[in-house]
Amino acid sequence: MWPRATYRPMSRATRVLFVCLGNICRSPMAEGVFRHAAEERGRLDQFETDSAGLGDWHVGQAPDERAQGAARARGVEISGQRARQMRPSDFDDFDLVLAMDEANLTALKRLAPKGREGKVRLFLDYAPDAGTREVSDPFFGDLGGFDTALDLIELASDGLLRALDDETIQPASQNASSTT
Ligand code: 4NP
Numbered sequence: 001m002w003p004r005a006t007y008r009p010m011s012r013a014t015r016v017l018f019v020c021l022g023n024i025c026r027s028p029m030a031e032g033v034f035r036h037a038a039e040e041r042g043r044l045d046q047f048e049t050d051s052a053g054l055g056d057w058h059v060g061q062a063p064d065e066r067a068q069g070a071a072r073a074r075g076v077e078i079s080g081q082r083a084r085q086m087r088p089s090d091f092d093d094f095d096l097v098l099a100m101d102e103a104n105l106t107a108l109k110r111l112a113p114k115g116r117e118g119k120v121r122l123f124l125d126y127a128p129d130a131g132t133r134e135v136s137d138p139f140f141g142d143l144g145g146f147d148t149a150l151d152l153i154e155l156a157s158d159g160l161l162r163a164l165d166d167e168t169i170q171p172a173s174q175n176a177s178s179t180t
Pocket of ligand 1: 021
């Protein structure tokens with residue numbers, strides 16, 4: 001019999017894409033916090049990450065200053081990120097496409113090619129005790145909204161790391177329909 005590791009899906013980094021509307025507030029914070037949490041656990045090499053927006057208004061811009069400041073206050077540096085728009089190839093290139101809110105989820109499911117919809121999930125599915133399913137958009141609100149978003153993002157990042165704890169299992173292989 002083959003050793004267990006050799007008949008499982010080829011081990012590679014799990015690719016996670018965080019998506020919101022503008023890609024200057026929630027999804028850059030989510031990517032930064034998730035990477036920070038993975039690094040703290042010595043697991044950063046298990047993941048490839050990126051973030052994207054459904055809209056194109058802020059393409060090329062750094063994250064909103066308020067998002068940068070709120071993240072920095074928690075030890076997470078996101079100033080180097082630049083906004084980009086979601087593209088069709090993202091559904092092939094990533095294992096998980098994580099929406100920040102229900103509107104993002106609906107839009108992403110509509111954009112996803114046939115057979116790729118299963119990769120699209122709400123980020124807060126990984127924080128079932130959060131009391132909400134959405135990271136609400138803090139862009140038009142006050143600074144407190146960024147901290148609320150970060151609280152939720154930290155919870156979901158921990159949950160996602162736990163869900164992907166067995167690094168050799170690709171997210172797709174956890175689906176009932178998977179044959180792997
Ligand atoms: P995000 O926030 O989706 O969390 O990046 C937003 C940023 C900008 C806009 C909307 C949401 N906007 O309409 O420009």
